[in-house]
Amino acid sequence: MKLSSRLLIAICMPLAGVMTMAQDAPPQGSKPDVEYAPYPELNFPNRVFFGDTHLHTSYSTDAGMFGNTLGPDAAYRFAKGETVTSSTGVPARLHRPLDFLVVADHAENLGLAPLIEESDKRLLASEWGKQVHDLTKAGKPDEAYTMWGAAVGERENPLDNSEGLMASMWQRITKAADAHNNPGLFTALIGFEWTSSPDGNNLHRVVVFRDDKPRADQIIPLSAYDSEDPEDLWRWMANYEEKVGGRVLAIPHNGNLSNGLMFDSVTFTDEKPFDRDYAERRARWEPVYEVTQIKGDGETHPLLSPNDEFADFETWDRGSFGAAKEKDMLPREYAREALKQGLAHQKKLGANPYQFGMIGSTDSHTSLATTGEDNFFGKATVAEPSADPVRFEEKITGYLPDPEGRDYAIRHYEGSASGLAAVWARENTREALWDALARREVYATTGTRxxxxxxxxxxxxxxxxxxxxxxxxxxxxxxxxxxxxxxxxxxxxxxxxxxxxxxxxxxxxxxxxxxxxxxxxxxxxxxxxxxxxxxxxxxxxxxxxxxxxxxxxxxxxxxxxxxxxxxxxxxxxxxxxxxxxxxxxxxxxxxxxxxxxxxxxxxxxxxxxxxxxxxxxxxxxxxxxxxxxx
Incomplete structure (x- = not known):
């Protein structure tokens, strides 16, 4: 049935009048007598976000040289809930997406495996680079990796004259982070791992930026080639903040593999007792500690906490990457004991070097941040889910001979499907999450939420x-x-x-x-x-x-x-x-x-x-x- 134009006008005119009145703004300068809404002034953290601050992709040499073909882009897509085909060809997906992720690839010859895969001309211009390239292409990646490991152990960067390589790979990583960062929905924090390993002992730190690509690109990540002393890392961080006006923090991890060095009572290089300046700087630059991850749980140890029936949890205590462990090293390796020793330092120095919060993360080298016991993709690509005995039997530590001939190997079946960082913040942004880490309003989980x-x-x-x-x-x-x-x-x-x-x-x-x-x-x-x-x-x-x-x-x-x-x-x-x-x-x-x-x-x-x-x-x-x- 058709309506006449007069009837349509008659119907529409009153409605238009009502709509016009409803949209009229109150007169300028007027203010309601009662302010009802209670929430605009509330700014305390009201949400918890779960993520991983320690994930490795193919850009880490100890991942890319052992079969990991997935770069930062795939890592972010997986963390965001997409189905990703793993390096072994298995479709993988998280039950629930993460809220945030830090791709923390090792700084030492960052991106070496992708450069080999691409036959990068700059890499081939180096005699050493061509050697590792040719070995890998000839199906001998183990020999190429051994060459790289020897260089790292001797702290002689074989690509020292090819700094453009590292800068270009770093810029790829920061580009991927900015591309996947979606404030309010998913946060991609820029970061890398400084892999200090004196004599095979773990003093590693993940460095996390509050900033975006333009600031982070103004530096090249510090590596263990540059220094193995944490104080040098802190100086590098201070220089970064002064140079670009940004913010950065470091997250130590795996004191249980440090053979007594992570929470020592003397400085690394000079072996001098802590002073107040040292204590203040350590607390300033390292506000949180990664207390649980795949390489064992680091809260406490049954010998340190004999009255704690839950202390013997996912314990890794046979040695570091370089030698077997002595029992007197244990008090300088675990978080609870470090927190206690921090009180003694506080009393003596007026500052507490071990005033840290606690988080968990994965340290997975598969590009897949999995923490569910029923969906654990392992530490390394070779140990992704399968019936192959390597899934259980692959060595994680114990490759290097112990000076006294002791067996300190730890195998993959002893690895933990852990962990996650839980962050209390008001919004899911780089700034809000980083600020929560800096003020320690965070907690660790062993993988659940x-x-x-x-x-x-x-x-x-x-x-x-x-x-x-x-x-x-x-x-x-x-x-x-x-x-x-x-x-x-x-x-x-x-x-x-x-x-x-x-x-x-x-x-x-x-x-x-x-x-x-x-x-x-x-x-x-x-x-x-x-x-x-x-x-x-x-x-x-x-x-x-x-x-x-x-x-x-x-x-x-x-x-x-x-x-x-x-x-x-x-x-x-x-x-x-x-x-x-x-x-x-x-x-x-x-x-x-x-x-x-x-x-x-x-x-x-x-x-x-x-x-x-x-x-x-x-x-x-x-x-x-x-x-x-x-």
Whole structure:
């Protein structure tokens, strides 16, 4: 049925009038009498983002020379949730995308494998470059890699006169980061790994920029060819900030492979006791520590924490990359002990060199940031999922002969499907995430994604756990993870909440781990169970009276959430507080037992499980500490 033009006009005119009135703006200069919206003024972190700050692609020589053909572009696409074909031809995809990623390729001859693949003319102009190129093209990449390893070991850069190579490969990496960086949705932080390895001992640091490509391109990454001394790295970082006006931080990792060097009490080159300047610089440039990753968990060790039944978790303690380990090295390798020694330095120097937050990341060399036990693509391309014995048996350490002939090899089946960095921030941007790392408002997980929050102050009470403005109240009346409390005659009070990974296992318990320095200068630690699942009781010793149980069926590689709780929370007040003593507190959250990746592998590929690793593990999270200083 057709309407006449008069009728259409009659219908439309009143509507147009209403629409015009509705869109009229209030007169300029007018202001409502009541300001209703409460949120514009709130600026505290209100979201947690999960990511990986330590992933290697084919641009790392120890990845690209061992079969990894995937560059930074593929790594970012995989992290963002796309299906990527792995270097071994297997379609791979994350169950859930990451929120952020740092491609942290080794600075030492950055991009060597792609340059060989491309037969780059600049590489071939070097006699050494042509040798490694020809060996690789002739099907002898192991011999080419041995040549490169010898050069790194001797700290003689064979491409020293070809600096344009490194700059061009660095600019490819920064280009990929900027191309994939999508503020608000996915963050690609620019970074690299400085791979200091004196005598095969791990002093590695991942360097992370707050900046974009134009600033990062003004430098060339520092490598171990330039120096193996962390103080030289800090000087390089300071020069970068002064030169370009940017911001940068470093993340140490794997003290368990440092053979006592990572948390030493003397400087690297001069072997002098720390002074205040050293302590302040280390805390300034290294605000967080990667406490868990594929090469073992670095929270603590059973010999250092004999009263901690959860201390022996994914332990790597046989040696570094160059020699077997002595027991007296252990106290200078693990995070909890370093945090305790930091209190002693604080008391003596007035500054704490080991005032660091804690994160996890993967250190995967496959370009695939996988942390799920049921989707673990391994440390290296040769150990990607398959029934090939190399998946379990590939050596990660122990290639170099120990001076005393000891076997300190650690094989791939002992590797951990770990970990992730959890960051509290307000938005998913380079600036917001980097700032959270710098202020230590972060926590580590061993690969799952529980949500953990903690506040400490002097005025919290148990009723605060139920507040609708829990976070706002926490920030206004205390400090979050990574913060500091100052002198008081009142004991600190804590509010802790933990929510399980929505696709993961229930929670077993929440613990607060305290370390302190007594009046005689001795350090101590104690573990408090502050919330436990399944209505279990906490005894007079502040520990759960019963274990949570274990529903894992190793043969089927399954578990059930019939035990544990999806959510736990706790109010806790330190019952043994002494306001004259330096102390720290961090939260450890334990999940119920679930199958280890080797158990999933055995089920899927029809293999026998390795006997000297457990069939099940308890995934966990470690928050950054909160420090108390008199």
């Amino acid at each position: 529980p949500i953990v929050r903690v506040f400490a102050g002097f005025n919290f009470n148990e009723k605060d756990l139920g507040r609708s403005d829990f976070a706002r109240h926490g920030y206004e009346n205390g400090v979050p993870m990574g913060g500091e409390l100052r002198g008081s005659d009142r004991a600190p009070t804590f509010l802790v909440r933990a929510l399980r990974d929505p696709d993961g296992a229930n929670l077993d318990r929440i613990q607060i781990i305290k370390g302190w320095l007594d009046s005689e200068g001795k350090t101590h630690e104690r573990i408090y169970d502050v919330a436990v699942s399944d209505d279990r009781k906490i005894g007079a010793d502040a520990r759960a009276e019963k274990k949570v149980g274990n529903t894992v069926d190793p043969n089927a590689a399954t578990y059930t959430n019939t035990i544990g709780d999806p959510f736990l929370q706790a109010y806790w007040k330190d019952p043994e507080f002494d306001g004259r003593q330096n102390a720290f507190y961090y939260v450890r959250v334990l999940e119920i037992p679930t199958p280890r990746w080797t158990t999933y592998d055995a089920k899927y590929f029809g293999l026998k499980r390795p006997k000297d690793v457990p069939a099940s593990i308890q995934e966990r999270a470690y928050t950054s500490p909160i420090w108390y200083n008199p």
